[in-house]
Every structure is written in structure tokens, then in C-alpha cells.
Amino acid sequence: MKNITYTISVYAENNVGLLNRISAIFLKRHINLESFSTSASEIPDVFRFVIVVNTDADRVRKIVQQIEKQVDVIKAFYHTDEETIFQENALYKVKSSSLFEERHIQNIIKSSHATIVTVSPEFFVIELTGFREETEQLRKDLTPYGLLQFVRSGRISVTKAKMGISEILNKFKNTK
Amino acid sequence: MKIKTKKKSMTNHDNSIRISGAEAVIRCLLEEGADLVYGYPGGAIMPIYDELYKYQDKLHHVLTRHEQGAAHSAQGFARTSGKVGVAMATSGPGATNLVTGIADAQIDSTPMVCITGQVASHLLGSDAFQETDIIGISTPVTKWNYQITKAIEIPEIMAKAFYIARTGRPGPVLIDITKDAQFDSLDFSYKKCTGIRSYTPTAKLCNKSIEEALELINQAKKPFVVWGQGVILGNAESELKTFLEKSGIPAAWTILGLSALPTNHPMNRGMVGMHGNYAPNILTNECDLLIAIGMRFDDRVTGDLNTYAKQAKIIHLELDPAEVNKNVVVDVALISDCKISLQELNKKIKTKVYPNWIKCFDDLDKIEYEKVIKYDLHPKKEGLTMGESIEMINKYSKNDAIIVTDVGQHQMVACRYAKFSQTKSNVTSGGLGTMGFALPAAIGAKMGAPRREVVAVIGDGGYQMTIQELGTIFQQQIAVKIVVLNNDFLGMVRQWQQLFFDKRYASTEMVNPDFVTIAKGFRIKAKRVEKRDELETAISEMINSKEPYFLEICVEKEDNVFPMIPSGASVSDIRLE
Ligand SMILES: Cc1ncc(C[n+]2csc(CCOP(=O)(O)OP(=O)(O)O)c2C)c(N)n1
Ligand SMILES: [Mg+2]
Numbered sequence: 195m196k197n198i199t200y201t202i203s204v205y206a207e208n209n210v211g212l213l214n215r216i217s218a219i220f221l222k223r224h225i226n227l228e229s230f231s232t233s234a235s236e237i238p239d240v241f242r243f244v245i246v247v248n249t250d251a252d253r254v255r256k257i258v259q260q261i262e263k264q265v266d267v268i269k270a271f272y273h274t275d276e277e278t279i280f281q282e283n284a285l286y287k288v289k290s291s292s293l294f295e296e297r298h299i300q301n302i303i304k305s306s307h308a309t310i311v312t313v314s315p316e317f318f319v320i321e322l323t324g325f326r327e328e329t330e331q332l333r334k335d336l337t338p339y340g341l342l343q344f345v346r347s348g349r350i351s352v353t354k355a356k357m358g359i360s361e362i363l364n365k366f367k368n369t370k
Numbered sequence: 371m372k373i374k375t376k377k378k379s380m381t382n383h384d385n386s387i388r389i390s391g392a393e394a395v396i397r398c399l400l401e402e403g404a405d406l407v408y409g410y411p412g413g414a415i416m417p418i419y420d421e422l423y424k425y426q427d428k429l430h431h432v433l434t435r436h437e438q439g440a441a442h443s444a445q446g447f448a449r450t451s452g453k454v455g456v457a458m459a460t461s462g463p464g465a466t467n468l469v470t471g472i473a474d475a476q477i478d479s480t481p482m483v484c485i486t487g488q489v490a491s492h493l494l495g496s497d498a499f500q501e502t503d504i505i506g507i508s509t510p511v512t513k514w515n516y517q518i519t520k521a522i523e524i525p526e527i528m529a530k531a532f533y534i535a536r537t538g539r540p541g542p543v544l545i546d547i548t549k550d551a552q553f554d555s556l557d558f559s560y561k562k563c564t565g566i567r568s569y570t571p572t573a574k575l576c577n578k579s580i581e582e583a584l585e586l587i588n589q590a591k592k593p594f595v596v597w598g599q600g601v602i603l604g605n606a607e608s609e610l611k612t613f614l615e616k617s618g619i620p621a622a623w624t625i626l627g628l629s630a631l632p633t634n635h636p637m638n639r640g641m642v643g644m645h646g647n648y649a650p651n652i653l654t655n656e657c658d659l660l661i662a663i664g665m666r667f668d669d670r671v672t673g674d675l676n677t678y679a680k681q682a683k684i685i686h687l688e689l690d691p692a693e694v695n696k697n698v699v700v701d702v703a704l705i706s707d708c709k710i711s712l713q714e715l716n717k718k719i720k721t722k723v724y725p726n727w728i729k730c731f732d733d734l735d736k737i738e739y740e741k742v743i744k745y746d747l748h749p750k751k752e753g754l755t756m757g758e759s760i761e762m763i764n765k766y767s768k769n770d771a772i773i774v775t776d777v778g779q780h781q782m783v784a785c786r787y788a789k790f791s792q793t794k795s796n797v798t799s800g801g802l803g804t805m806g807f808a809l810p811a812a813i814g815a816k817m818g819a820p821r822r823e824v825v826a827v828i829g830d831g832g833y834q835m836t837i838q839e840l841g842t843i844f845q846q847q848i849a850v851k852i853v854v855l856n857n858d859f860l861g862m863v864r865q866w867q868q869l870f871f872d873k874r875y876a877s878t879e880m881v882n883p884d885f886v887t888i889a890k891g892f893r894i895k896a897k898r899v900e901k902r903d904e905l906e907t908a909i910s911e912m913i914n915s916k917e918p919y920f921l922e923i924c925v926e927k928e929d930n931v932f933p934m935i936p937s938g939a940s941v942s943d944i945r946l947e
């Protein structure tokens with residue numbers, strides 16, 4: 195089976211211990227995480243984990259079954275890139291001198307649609323949200339001008355299909 | 371300083387009472403019907419032990435000799451009583467000593483709640499005396515775990531712990547309670563947990579799959595059932611029996627499914643797996659329909675997956691959705707409690723017989739008898755065999771003992787030859803294969819089913835891993851019968867060395883102590899048997915004893931367990947010699 199990129203979305207109770215449980219599922223199977231991010235979700239008190247892995251269809255199905263089995267997990271899904279809308283976010287810290295001395299750098303920023311977050315006498319910070327190739331291209335372009343720091347977030351994504359988490363939670367409420 | 375306005379045990383307006391966290395823990399246990407706990411005290415759990423002292427007329431605490439013993443005892447109790455077992459330990463080494471038992475309970479789906487003391491919450495993360503991250507350590511081997519740092523959390527978390535341990539696919543839950551949470555007081559009232567929104571214990575059975583399953587069963591010419599512990603955990607023994615009797619389908623069990631159907635039931639065709647019976651293993655690869663009930667296609671059952679039942683359609687009755695299509699891809703999955711699935715199937719199943727197919731089992735059984743069983747049960751040689759020892763236990767316990775086994779050759783022989791009339795009578799460490807399991811598990815098994823005869827069958831190796839629990843047995847006067855089948859070897863490993871490592875017996879020979887003297891040192895009645903003509907009297911005396919009894923049977927040193935599927939081989943490559 196072919197390895198491709200899968201985005202795993204997990205809806206869970208806000209529970210610190212769960213992070214450990216979920217990462218143990220990957221650790222046990224020697225599956226590297228491409229990225230991992232957690233945040234609030236559209237539902238109050240429900241957390242969302244977005245995990246990106248490169249693996250095959252059979253393994254991702256089994257992993258998601260194991261994740262969903264965890265008591266504190268409400269629901270887990272996996273999707274291919276085509277089934278999701280996803281973005282990553284990158285920050286670039288560059289010497290301020292290069293902004294004024296190198297005219298070219300301004301063109302790079304403009305054409306990449308990056309935005310300037312802050313400027314100080316010593317450095318400036320720009321931000322770019324987009325696909326991996328886009329943030330990566332900008333990193334390459336800026337490197338010759340003295341990139342002081344670079345950081346990229348994990349992938350965040352929403353699915354094209356409906357998740358139906360509120361329905362699950364309402365159903366639980368009504369049967370109680 | 372805060373001044374406490376309410377006095378201890380004063381009832382509040384909302385019917386709650388003001389008590390300490392430690393007392394709340396005890397009351398929660400009692401609310402859950404847990405009046406028996408196994409454990410070992412220490413600094414971080416002393417407030418709870420202090421309450422145990424006050425509640426000793428309501429809650430019986432068994433002091434084991436090692437926390438591993440407490441965990442295995444709780445498991446043994448759960449396995450024979452069907453209730454949740456409870457084990458307690460202090461922080462640090464107390465908690466880590468529980469881990470083997472927790473891992474065993476996790477892989478064998480045993481309902482258990484473990485309570486560990488923890489350093490005070492202000493010390494967490496400071497490497498305080500006896501602080502270990504037991505939550506981190508136990509996470510991969512628990513169904514759920516939680517650290518309580520405030521007394522007020524105790525009732526709700528304890529209720530959740532029992533609910534999670536017992537429902538769905540059962541498993542171990544660990545609750546770690548900081549010392550300050552045990553000392554602090556709370557307004558206590560208890561409400562049992564009846565549901566958790568993120569957790570679906572049992573899925574609703576899909577009617578369409580029932581129809582599909584029935585269709586496959588109707589078409590089958592050579593159907594075969596393999597059942598596992600799910601039948602016992604789901605209390606589905608009578609449904610299984612009805613299903614087999616109506617459908618006429620021959621059936622075999624995994625090691626943890628043993629005793630769900632009486633040994634002498636005509637549809638019971640023995641054990642599958644590495645040291646299982648010849649016919650069910652061979653015929654796994656000849657049946658045209660395999661119906662797996664409450665089992666998970668463990669590698670010790672399937673051998674090489676690439677050649678496992680490839681010719682057959684497969685129906686899987688399974689509670690845990692994560693087990694479906696995990697090791698073996700199935701044609702129809704009935705995802706629910708197997709009791710419900712079997713009830714649905716039983717409503718519509720046609721009455722049938724498969725005489726030619728059954729004859730295939732009979733023919734292969736004859737081969738196994740001639741090549742293996744005959745020599746195990748009626749040996750011509752001088753040395754005693756494990757098989758004849760088990761057969762003698764059958765005779766004197768009238769095929770109705772609870773047999774608790776450790777891990778190794780004696781375990782396989784006991785499971786092959788022990789006869790059962792009732793369910794929940796086989797207690798063994800299946801998934802983890804934990805040596806040292808049997809002696810403490812037997813304590814729990816007897817306390818979980820006090821009216822039953824409990825015989826622990828243990829190897830000389832594994833016995834020495836938890837031998838100190840003889841102290842618990844004597845102190846509590848638990849009338850278990852302990853049989854050590856002594857071959858002076860780590861027999862199972864030696865067998866592999868003989869077969870696969872050119873007889874290089876690296877560190878498997880044991881120079882053993884005088885087991886009888888040791889047992890007597892623990893003030894337990896003890897006897898050794900070396901010759902065949904002593905065996906019968908010794909076993910009869912043991913079974914008739916009202917007290918705990920230790921019997922060492924010196925067996926042939928270098929016997930092997932057959933049949934055997936070499937690891938990684940196909941079930942149909944099972945060897946008889
Ligand atoms: C805790 C633990 N350590 C090691 C093993 C590996 N092991 C499996 S069977 C066995 C030999 C058991 O010897 P004994 O208890 O004498 O039983 P026998 O096979 O001789 O009947 C060993 C070492 C194990 N299963 N568990
Ligand atoms: Mg031995």
C-alpha cells in the first residue's frame with residue numbers, strides 16, 4: 195500500500211493526559227508525526243487535535259480506530275488532502291538592515307503575499323499562511339538575506355464534509 | 371489559616387456529609403459494591419489505610435506480600451467473580467510494582483481499579499520522596515487513568531473509574547490520589563456513573579449484518595466457530611451453547627475462552643493456537659466459514675496471518691470496533707456485545723448437522739490421541755508427566771475445579787487436559803504471559819468464588835517469582851491448592867532451545883530449593899510426589915484438605931509440549947512431534 199499524507203482530526207475532552215495516550219499510539223507503531231496541533235473546537239469544552247502523518251490507508255485506519263477507542267475521545271476521523279482545507283503558518287525574523295539595503299527583499303515579500311508583523315531597528319518579522327511549498331519557498335528566498343529565526347506551525351485543517359460532533363453530544367444528552 | 375466551620379460527619383442540607391478525601395475513597399468503594407481490596411501500605415496512601423482501619427468491618431483489605439501480588443489477586447478475583455477487582459498501593463515503588471498486573475489486565479481485558487497514593491500536590495514535579503509519574507507510566511497499559519489532586523473530585527472520578535473498568539471491553543483503570551486530596555475534606559454524596567459522552571461502551575448492532583451473517587452460515591458446508599473470552603466477559607455462555615446446538619457447528623476455543631462451554635459438550639472440539647489441538651488448527655485452514663466470537667485473532671492463535679483461513683469467509687462477533695479488521699480482514703462484522711449478536715442469530719438460525727465435516731475432526735483427534743495424548747495421559751515411561759498430573763486433578767475435583775495457571779509448559783498442558791463443567795473456571799495470563807501470575811491470582815480466584823475448589827498449577831520457575839504470596843495465603847487462610855509441576859527447568863524456554871537453538875540450554879536449568887520446606891516455613895501443609903504410585907493419594911489428600919495445601923510433583927525434566935505450531939508458521943503446519 196502507498197504512503198500518502200493523512201490528516202487525522204480528533205475531537206476530545208480537554209484532558210492533559212490524552213496527549214500522552216494519543217502519542218503513545220503512534221510511538222508503539224513507529225509512526226512519525228509530520229505535525230501535531232491542538233486547539234479549541236467549534237464546541238465549548240471540546241478540544242480538537244489535528245495530526246498529520248505519512249502512512250498507508252490500512253495503518254491510518256487502524257490508528258484512528260485505536261485513537262477513537264480512548265475513553266476521552268469523542269470522535270476521530272482521517273482524511274486525505276483532497277478532503278480537507280488546510281493551512282500552515284510561518285514566521286520569519288530578518289535583520290532590519292536588509293529590508294532597507296536590499297531592494298529585492300521587498301519584492302519577495304510582496305510577491306509571496308506575506309505580511310509584516312512588526313518592525314524594530316534591529317529586526318523585522320513577517321508572517322505567511324499557506325501551503326507547505328509556499329512557506330518553504332519564502333524561507334529559501336529569505337535565507338540569503340540573513341534569516342535570524344524561522345518557525346512553522348503544525349497543519350490546521352477543516353474538512354469539507356460535516357463532522358457531526360454536536361449531534362453525537364446532543365444524542366448523549368437526550369438519552370441521559 | 372482557613373477555619374473549618376463544619377464538623378466531620380455532619381450532614382449538610384443536600385444530604386451530603388463532610389468527610390475526608392480518604393474516607394470518601396472508602397465510601398466510594400462500598401457504593402460500588404467493592405468490599406474486598408488487595409494492597410500494600412506506604413507513606414503516600416496512609417490516610418486511606420487509616421480509614422481502612424476504621425471501616426474494617428465493612429471492607430476487607432488483604433495485605434499481599436508484594437504489590438504485583440495485589441494486582442494479580444485483584445485480577446483473579448475479577449475473573450472468577452465477574453466483578454471489578456481493586457488493588458491499592460503507595461506512590462513510587464508501590465505504584466510501579468503494580469504495573470505488570472495492570473499490563474496483564476489490559477491485554478486480557480480484566481476489569482480492575484487500581485488506587486495509588488501520590489505525593490502532595492504542591493510537591494508534584496519536584497522529584498519528591500517516592501514521587502513517580504505513575505500516570506505517565508501507566509498510560510499505555512490502562513483503559514483510563516486520572517490523577518486526583520482535590521478531595522472534591524473523588525466521588526465523580528471513582529464512579530467513572532468503576533464504570534469504565536466494567537463496561538464495554540473491560541480493562542484496568544488507575545486512579546492516583548495526592549496525599550493532600552486524601553487529607554482534605556469534601557461534602558460527600560455519591561452518584562453512580564451511567565454514561566460518559568465521549569465513550570460508547572457497546573455499539574448498536576446493525577440488522578443488515580445479521581442478515582448477511584445468516585446468509586453466509588446458510589451457504590456454508592464446513593463452518594467452524596472459534597470463541598474467545600468475549601463469551602465469558604459478555605455472559606454469553608448459554609447463547610453460545612444454543613447457537614452451537616442449533617446450528618450444528620463444531621467449535622474451538624482460544625486459551626481465554628476456555629471453560630465457557632463444558633469440556634464434554636459434543637460441539638467442543640478443543641483449543642486453537644500454538645499448543646492447541648490438532649483438528650481445530652488443521653481445519654481452520656479447511657473450513658469454508660470461520661465464525662469468530664469474542665476473540666481478537668492474537669498471533670498465538672493465528673500463526674502466520676498470510677496463510678490463516680484464507681479459503682474461508684469470516685464472520686466476526688466483536689465488541690471492540692478497533693479489533694475488527696485489525697489482524698484479519700473479515701467479510702461480516704457484528705459489532706456489539708456477543709450476547710446480543712448471538713441472541714439475534716439464534717432467533718433465525720436453521721437447525722443443521724454436518725456429519726462429514728464433524729468426522730474430519732474425529733479423524734484428526736484420533737491421530738492426536740495416538741501420537742500425543744496417549745503418551746501424556748498414560749505414559750509408559752518411569753517419570754511422571756504433567757498430563758497425568760492434570761488428569762488426576764480432574765478425577766478428584768470431579769472436573770469442576772477452577773484451574774489457575776502460570777506461564778509455560780505446565781500452563782499449556784493444564785489448558786489442554788483440564789476438564790471443566792462451569793464457566794469462569796480457567797484463570798491464566800493469556801495475552802501478556804506473565805510468569806508469577808498464578809499464585810496471587812489463585813488467592814483472588816478463591817476469594818471471588820469461595821465455594822469452588824481452586825487449584826493453582828504452577829511451574830517451578832514462575833512459582834519463585836511470587837512465592838512470597840504463600841505468606842498472604844497463610845495469613846488469610848485461603849484454602850487454595852497449589853501444585854508445582856517441577857521439571858527443574860524453565861521448561862517452555864528449554865523446549866524452544868531444544869527445537870530451535872540446537873539444545874543450547876542457556877540459563878534454563880534451575881537448581882531449585884526444597885519447595886516443601888519452604889511451604890512448611892510458611893506454615894502451609896506440604897507434600898512432594900516423585901513416583902507414580904504416590905500421585906493419586908497425594909492429589910486426593912490435597913483436594914480433600916480444607917486448608918491451603920502445597921503439592922510438588924516432580925515431573926519428567928525434558929518433556930515437550932505437543933502439538934506445536936512453530937512461531938511464524940501456518941496453523942496447518944502444526945507439528946505432532
Ligand atoms: C515474567 C516473565 N519472564 C519471562 C518469561 C518467559 N518465559 C515463558 S515460559 C518460561 C519458562 C517457565 O518455566 P516454569 O515456570 O518452570 O514452567 P515450565 O515451562 O517449566 O512448565 C519463561 C522463562 C515470561 N513469560 N514471563
Ligand atoms: Mg519448570
